Amino acid sequence: MELKAEIIAVGTELLLGDILNTNARFLSQQLSLLGLDVYYQEVVGDNPDRMKEVICRAVDRSDVVVLSGGLGPTDDDLTKEMVAQYFELPLIFHEEIMEEMTQYLHGNVPPANKKQAYIPEGAKIIHNSYGTAPGILLERGGKIVILLPGPPRELEPLFLEQVKPYLRAKSDFVMKSKVIRLFGSGESAIAQKVKDLMESANPTLAPYAKDSEVTLRITAKAHTEEEADGCIAKMYEQVADRVGEYIYGFDDDEMKIVVCRMLKERGLTIATAESCTAGMLSSMIADIPGASAVLFESVVTYSNEAKEKYLGVRHETLEQFGAVSPQTAQEMAEGIRRASGADFGIGITGIAGPDGGTPEKPVGLVYLAVAYAGKTVVKELNLYGSRRKVRYASCLHALNEVRKILKSA
Amino acid sequence: MELKAEIIAVGTELLLGDILNTNARFLSQQLSLLGLDVYYQEVVGDNPDRMKEVICRAVDRSDVVVLSGGLGPTDDDLTKEMVAQYFELPLIFHEEIMEEMTQYLHGNVPPANKKQAYIPEGAKIIHNSYGTAPGILLERGGKIVILLPGPPRELEPLFLEQVKPYLRAKSDFVMKSKVIRLFGSGESAIAQKVKDLMESANPTLAPYAKDSEVTLRITAKAHTEEEADGCIAKMYEQVADRVGEYIYGFDDDEMKIVVCRMLKERGLTIATAESCTAGMLSSMIADIPGASAVLFESVVTYSNEAKEKYLGVRHETLEQFGAVSPQTAQEMAEGIRRASGADFGIGITGIAGPDGGTPEKPVGLVYLAVAYAGKTVVKELNLYGSRRKVRYASCLHALNEVRKILKSA
Numbered sequence: 001m002e003l004k005a006e007i008i009a010v011g012t013e014l015l016l017g018d019i020l021n022t023n024a025r026f027l028s029q030q031l032s033l034l035g036l037d038v039y040y041q042e043v044v045g046d047n048p049d050r051m052k053e054v055i056c057r058a059v060d061r062s063d064v065v066v067l068s069g070g071l072g073p074t075d076d077d078l079t080k081e082m083v084a085q086y087f088e089l090p091l092i093f094h095e096e097i098m099e100e101m102t103q104y105l106h107g108n109v110p111p112a113n114k115k116q117a118y119i120p121e122g123a124k125i126i127h128n129s130y131g132t133a134p135g136i137l138l139e140r141g142g143k144i145v146i147l148l149p150g151p152p153r154e155l156e157p158l159f160l161e162q163v164k165p166y167l168r169a170k171s172d173f174v175m176k177s178k179v180i181r182l183f184g185s186g187e188s189a190i191a192q193k194v195k196d197l198m199e200s201a202n203p204t205l206a207p208y209a210k211d212s213e214v215t216l217r218i219t220a221k222a223h224t225e226e227e228a229d230g231c232i233a234k235m236y237e238q239v240a241d242r243v244g245e246y247i248y249g250f251d252d253d254e255m256k257i258v259v260c261r262m263l264k265e266r267g268l269t270i271a272t273a274e275s276c277t278a279g280m281l282s283s284m285i286a287d288i289p290g291a292s293a294v295l296f297e298s299v300v301t302y303s304n305e306a307k308e309k310y311l312g313v314r315h316e317t318l319e320q321f322g323a324v325s326p327q328t329a330q331e332m333a334e335g336i337r338r339a340s341g342a343d344f345g346i347g348i349t350g351i352a353g354p355d356g357g358t359p360e361k362p363v364g365l366v367y368l369a370v371a372y373a374g375k376t377v378v379k380e381l382n383l384y385g386s387r388r389k390v391r392y393a394s395c396l397h398a399l400n401e402v403r404k405i406l407k408s409a
Numbered sequence: 410m411e412l413k414a415e416i417i418a419v420g421t422e423l424l425l426g427d428i429l430n431t432n433a434r435f436l437s438q439q440l441s442l443l444g445l446d447v448y449y450q451e452v453v454g455d456n457p458d459r460m461k462e463v464i465c466r467a468v469d470r471s472d473v474v475v476l477s478g479g480l481g482p483t484d485d486d487l488t489k490e491m492v493a494q495y496f497e498l499p500l501i502f503h504e505e506i507m508e509e510m511t512q513y514l515h516g517n518v519p520p521a522n523k524k525q526a527y528i529p530e531g532a533k534i535i536h537n538s539y540g541t542a543p544g545i546l547l548e549r550g551g552k553i554v555i556l557l558p559g560p561p562r563e564l565e566p567l568f569l570e571q572v573k574p575y576l577r578a579k580s581d582f583v584m585k586s587k588v589i590r591l592f593g594s595g596e597s598a599i600a601q602k603v604k605d606l607m608e609s610a611n612p613t614l615a616p617y618a619k620d621s622e623v624t625l626r627i628t629a630k631a632h633t634e635e636e637a638d639g640c641i642a643k644m645y646e647q648v649a650d651r652v653g654e655y656i657y658g659f660d661d662d663e664m665k666i667v668v669c670r671m672l673k674e675r676g677l678t679i680a681t682a683e684s685c686t687a688g689m690l691s692s693m694i695a696d697i698p699g700a701s702a703v704l705f706e707s708v709v710t711y712s713n714e715a716k717e718k719y720l721g722v723r724h725e726t727l728e729q730f731g732a733v734s735p736q737t738a739q740e741m742a743e744g745i746r747r748a749s750g751a752d753f754g755i756g757i758t759g760i761a762g763p764d765g766g767t768p769e770k771p772v773g774l775v776y777l778a779v780a781y782a783g784k785t786v787v788k789e790l791n792l793y794g795s796r797r798k799v800r801y802a803s804c805l806h807a808l809n810e811v812r813k814i815l816k817s818a
Binding site for chain 1: 423428429434448521617683688708711712718749764796800
């Protein structure tokens, strides 16, 4: 049976935008991995009528309803009461919860907390050693209703330790997914090439664009892990056939991680000479633990003088072609390679905007050079978006060029 | 009239838990500040029937419905179509949107994107210079429906620049808020000092911690702007009395913006010598438009050799005290100041982790030096958190030291 799930977060602080709804994300991820179909997330405030309305609709249309928040000791905390009312169940006092609370609070249980020891009749207690509010698991009329405390540091372990094993036994399905990471082509161009594959119902294929990258997610639903893996592998083959040239990684493998790993594996080093990116690329590489094996030094040469001083870019080159030119980028890359002794020298120079553009050299024009093994590749990029986006995309393009050279070497 | 508002985020990636619903939080915050009552948030996938169900209920029970996502060029993107269907409005092609898209994409508009130039009849276009999907503003039967693109870097500016002024004119209340930005003390320590002020009902005072910074938000609800301003000013005075020494800016004034502005105003320049931060500080400064007036050059000296070569850090200093030491930081700061001729020379060296720590020099130990006008200030920082957090906090501390020097100069 395919179980339909729904997540309800209770709390006025969410509706005021005081906090991010990280619980909805965590629960969505977990329920999806268990093979449940999450069709809705909702947020409702600590208001009895609106809570009742939301609970009523959720239990009606979904098989599994997970509620978070509103289990605290104050009068505002109403989730348990509203669920009990909906199912017309009395709240029963549990001595064992009182004892657990006493232990958790080192003996000092404020009178208000006694409220937390009441559970709807017939429900199971989700014992909470991370806080005072126990979770509740209620099966009734073919529906499963799960109540969890709001703080993520309580909700997450309670879900993983007690709710997950319970739901796993209820679901006949396994969901697996693989994220394919692509660079060098836009979302709509990629989507165009896999348009027919995106119509597949199982596994599904969904595109997503973020920060100058595109990802394609393959998600398979099956009865066993092996079946799901096979399903994903088959779809992947077809995707790779169409857009293989743009694929650089999978799942959490960011571009900087992939390139750092390749460099490390081959014992190669890199040094950057950055103008418009001003250290962003160097900093991205240093973000990877152990980067000191591949990065020794870099220079930020924002001014023309710095380009001459640190990199030996010729004065005539700057005069004749300008700081933003393929010639300058090339001399920057070769200059930092020479100065640093690194295997790869990167030069980046461009116009990040919002000012500084001209008709011949508009905002978004970036020259990127990669010097390696006696050869220098120079690329012209025409980027768009904010200053930050242009700079970030320049860094990704630089890393991608290094990756392409290493791949073909 | 108090307007009831509701937020609907569209996207299967939210239901799979792939991404956090930051849009719901942003919109909740903004709508609340405008004096609207946000009663519900919902998330629904890219499914026509479920989208119609959610839209229908939202328009029925709320005065203002804000939808985010599902405005892209693919067949999956259905938000606009479902809203048009609900109101029985045809979609009309707008040449001006096509022109804006052509400009944004430098002339290369893929055929699929043409879809984005269609808008429900009678709706207003929310012009988007941050991406290809325009937003939509629809008033119909006393209801206001607003559609915004999903990527936060498009949604947020479009809301602030075009939706906010529009909604402000609709509401009888004025909500105003002022964000006070603090650095150099933790959230709970700050909160402790303004505890009693946090109990005020109007204006409210709420603390928030993010990325090594603390903010305090004063929010006032009033009938006129002047009344709200007066209310905020009075509260601000009390806050400044208690924690004034940590205040560095207001509202969107990030530390890097504040420091860049101060440097520019005085015609001063800065250069960085970065080890563990590896260009992050230089890149943060370059993130500010017009940074070329204050930043000419910087160096990333990850290795000891680079510290000697570029900065003239003495071999004996590195041998005797190590790369992570106050002595090395000082020589780095003085070295880059000398090499660059900049007014401020910054040196940062530390252990960002997760590896590389020792009992004497644990992960999170960072030395920071600022050389200015013949004097060098050296600070020892003991930071915690991820590699990225340690590096980022180091950069903020460096900027804050520069700010303090400039303020007292």
